[in-house]
Amino acid sequence: MTQLQRRKIPDAAIARLPVYLQILNNLAATNVLRFSSDELAALAGVNAAKVRKDLSYLGSYGTRGVGYEVTYLTHQIKRELGLMREWNVVVVGAGNLGCALAKFDGFLSRGFPVIAIVDNDPKKIGRTTSSLTVGDVKDLKSIVRDEKISIGVITTSSAASQAAADALVEAGITSILNFAPVVLSAPSSVSVRSVDLGVELQILSYFEQMRLETGSKSEIAPQLNTAGAR
Amino acid sequence: MTQLQRRKIPDAAIARLPVYLQILNNLAATNVLRFSSDELAALAGVNAAKVRKDLSYLGSYGTRGVGYEVTYLTHQIKRELGLMREWNVVVVGAGNLGCALAKFDGFLSRGFPVIAIVDNDPKKIGRTTSSLTVGDVKDLKSIVRDEKISIGVITTSSAASQAAADALVEAGITSILNFAPVVLSAPSSVSVRSVDLGVELQILSYFEQMRLETGSKSEIAPQLNTAGAR
DNA sequence: AGGGCTTAGTGCATTAATTCACAAAGTCAA
DNA sequence: TTGACTTTGTGAATTAATGCACTAAGCCCT
Numbered sequence: 083m084t085q086l087q088r089r090k091i092p093d094a095a096i097a098r099l100p101v102y103l104q105i106l107n108n109l110a111a112t113n114v115l116r117f118s119s120d121e122l123a124a125l126a127g128v129n130a131a132k133v134r135k136d137l138s139y140l141g142s143y144g145t146r147g148v149g150y151e152v153t154y155l156t157h158q159i160k161r162e163l164g165l166m167r168e169w170n171v172v173v174v175g176a177g178n179l180g181c182a183l184a185k186f187d188g189f190l191s192r193g194f195p196v197i198a199i200v201d202n203d204p205k206k207i208g209r210t211t212s213s214l215t216v217g218d219v220k221d222l223k224s225i226v227r228d229e230k231i232s233i234g235v236i237t238t239s240s241a242a243s244q245a246a247a248d249a250l251v252e253a254g255i256t257s258i259l260n261f262a263p264v265v266l267s268a269p270s271s272v273s274v275r276s277v278d279l280g281v282e283l284q285i286l287s288y289f290e291q292m293r294l295e296t297g298s299k300s301e302i303a304p305q306l307n308t309a310g311a312r
Numbered sequence: 313m314t315q316l317q318r319r320k321i322p323d324a325a326i327a328r329l330p331v332y333l334q335i336l337n338n339l340a341a342t343n344v345l346r347f348s349s350d351e352l353a354a355l356a357g358v359n360a361a362k363v364r365k366d367l368s369y370l371g372s373y374g375t376r377g378v379g380y381e382v383t384y385l386t387h388q389i390k391r392e393l394g395l396m397r398e399w400n401v402v403v404v405g406a407g408n409l410g411c412a413l414a415k416f417d418g419f420l421s422r423g424f425p426v427i428a429i430v431d432n433d434p435k436k437i438g439r440t441t442s443s444l445t446v447g448d449v450k451d452l453k454s455i456v457r458d459e460k461i462s463i464g465v466i467t468t469s470s471a472a473s474q475a476a477a478d479a480l481v482e483a484g485i486t487s488i489l490n491f492a493p494v495v496l497s498a499p500s501s502v503s504v505r506s507v508d509l510g511v512e513l514q515i516l517s518y519f520e521q522m523r524l525e526t527g528s529k530s531e532i533a534p535q536l537n538t539a540g541a542r
Numbered sequence: 543a544g545g546g547c548t549t550a551g552t553g554c555a556t557t558a559a560t561t562c563a564c565a566a567a568g569t570c571a572a
Numbered sequence: 573t574t575g576a577c578t579t580t581g582t583g584a585a586t587t588a589a590t591g592c593a594c595t596a597a598g599c600c601c602t
Contacts (some may be wrong), residue, residue, distance in 0.1 A: 094589060096518055100511040104493050118549060129550095131591050138551060146550040146597040163514050164521025168402040171513070182412030183509070188493060192510040194517075213495050233516055256523060257516040261419060263334050265357050275512055275535055279413070281330040282505055283401070284393050285539045286463055286487040287424075288326055289503040290524040291394025293486065305505055308589095309515045310535045312357060324559060348579060361561055361582095368581055375578040377568040538559095 091162070097309035099159050101126055102136070106156045108217040118149040168193045170231040172255075174246040175238035176209070176216045179261060183235060185212040197229045202242065219249055226253040236260045247274070255269040257311070266312075273311030321369045321392070326541035328366055329389050331356055336386045348379040398423045400461040402485075404476040405468035406431040406439065406446045409491060413465060415442040427459045432472065449476070453483040466490040477504070487541070505542030 105125045109117060119137070122129035135149065137143065140158050144150045160166055169244065171194050173180045183189065184199045200217040201207055209216045217225060234250035236243050236258060243262030249256055251268055260266055260276040268274050335355045339347060349367070353360035367373065368379065370388050374380045390396055401424050403410045413419065414426045430447040431437055439446045447455060455461065464480035466473050466488060472491030480488055481498055489507040490496055498504050 092589070096515060097511075099518075100508070100514040101495065101516075104508075105495070107473075120549085125495065127497075129591060131593090132589090134550060135552080135590085142551070144550050145599090147599050148597095149549065152448075162518070164517040165514060165570095169513070169517055169520065178412040178415045184410040185408045186509065188508075188510045189513065192514065194510070194513045200335050208338075232520055233513060257520050259321050259512055259516060265331065265335070265355060266359075272521075273516055275516055275560045277507060277509070277512055278330070278334075278418075279416065279507070280418045281327075281334075281423070282489055282507055283399070283419065283424045283463060284330040284333075284395065284422065285326060286489060286503055286505055286541060287394040287399055288329075288392070288539070289541050290462055294394075305538075305540045308535075308538055309518070310536045311516060312346065322559070350579085359561065361563090362559090365582080372581070374580050375568065376566070377570095377578045379579065453582095505580065536570085 091139045093309040095139055097307045098128070098136055099163055103159045103163070106152055106159070109152050110156065114152055116149045117153055156171045161303070165193055168195060169233050170195055170197045170229055171233045171235055172197060172222070172225060172231045173237060174219060174222070174250065175201040175236060175242070176206045176211070177237060180237035181211045181301055183237060184214055194233065196223050197231055200225065207305065211280070221248070222249050223253040226255060231255065233257045233259065236262055240264045268312070275311045313517065323539040325369055327367045327537045328356070328358070329393055332363070333386065333389045333393070335380055336389070339382050340386065344382055346381055347469065349374070393522045398425060398461050400425055400427045400459055401463045401465055402452070402455060402461045403428060403429040403465045403467060404449060404452070405466060405472070406436045406441070407467060410467035411441045413467060414444055423492050424463065427461055430455065445507070449451055449479055452479050456483040456485060463487045463489065466492055468492055470494050505541045
């Protein structure tokens with residue numbers, strides 16, 4: 083009815099679509115043309131009904147009795163996730179992690195080229211790391227404009243992370259991936275996603291501890307990650 | 313009734329406890345002694361009832377009319393998460409990301425010292441990165457035993473990640489943090505948590521795309537991450 | 543042409559997570 | 573000691589996510 087209305091896809095499903103996409107890429111690389119929801123479910127480690135339901139949010143792109151076509155579904159997932167184009171990335175914070183991410187192959191290969199890296203430390207500005215020269219965070223606004231950058235990645239210290247976020251917002255960025263262990267505040271029009279590597283280990287620690295306490299007879303719950311951004 | 317039975321804490325709550333802990337550390341650093349669920353909720357960006365319910369899984373550690381004590385609650389959360397001790401970490405894969413994580417301050421500072429880093433590439437074995445010498449993945453078993461390592465972090469290429477996981481399991485590791493964009497298979501007695509940095513950007517891309525299509529009038533859903541391990 | 547087989551799509555029951563809203567339990571001031 | 577005020581802890585309602593089980597559709601073989 084309502085024209086142009088995008089299907090509202092549940093957050094939990096959105097978080098799984100990239101996983102399916104990754105698996106489809108692998109299937110394509112091994113010349114698989116078709117697959118069933120059962121097969122994809124096994125590869126993704128989830129329930130087959132969930133796979134079918136997730137894919138059904140995209141539309142009705144399978145064939146009953148046959149399955150889904152790898153290339154066609156790949157296309158549909160990429161369209162839904164906005165991956166028909168590249169999104170340029172700027173890294174804020176040229177420390178260990180920032181420089182590693184600037185070089186990180188997994189960003190470029192999935193359509194997120196790191197175009198620029200900036201810092202506020204005069205000692206770091208001007209250094210070169212893998213074909214990128216560290217810029218001044220003060221120039222963020224012009225860099226973002228000139229290089230058509232959409233996404234900012236924060237790899238500063240905790241202390242500097244909110245200032246980095248403010249600078250990104252000020253520069254017109256609307257999507258932020260934050261690695262600092264801080265709950266950032268930003269306008270609600272900006273998507274913020276935080277990955278705290280320490281938290282990941284702490285969650286593992288919880289299960290490790292539990293194993294010790296219970297004598298490892300307890301089951302380990304499946305990993306579930308929900309999409310969403312603040 | 314059942315003695316020694318650990319309260320079953322929902323996965324979603326476990327994933328939030330480290331966030332609360334981080335905030336409590338900040339409060340302690342600024343000499344705050346007490347806080348209310350409302351205050352913590354504001355700092356964590358969640359609902360106050362959720363904070364209270366999450367904390368209630370630990371026990372009844374607040375005081376009605378007053379709030380919670382920073383140091384006492386910090387202690388309780390750490391106890392629950394198994395953070396009263398350190399957990400030694402080995403990094404498998406001495407590429408950009410692996411080396412950066414080996415140096416990464418956020419691991420050590422939260423009680424997860426990286427004790428060793430290994431690779432299978434003879435060209436990398438023997439190199440030194442921030443006081444650690446890259447070891448041979450073949451020696452993983454003895455390294456894990458001798459250094460009392462509990463957690464393995466996989467930063468290899470996708471192609472090598474399953475072999476790395478197998479090697480870790482073979483070496484007796486029961487908790488794995490995987491950065492390769494692959495769904496690893498491992499015995500159910502082993503906790504596996506995957507962080508795919510590309511996926512994080514793809515999720516942001518989805519919202520970015522949505523903003524473009526809808527003219528940015530749509531609300532952005534809050535980030536939700538659920539704990540668990542496979 | 544028809545019947546058996548396979549698999550997508552989905553309504554519905556179940557389970558998990560969130561949020562509301564209020565009683566219980568404390569503080570503090572007079 | 574009482575009464576006003578604050579804030580926890582938690583039943584109960586709500587919302588979201590999951591998974592079952594069945595229907596609808598298409599393929600393939602005879």
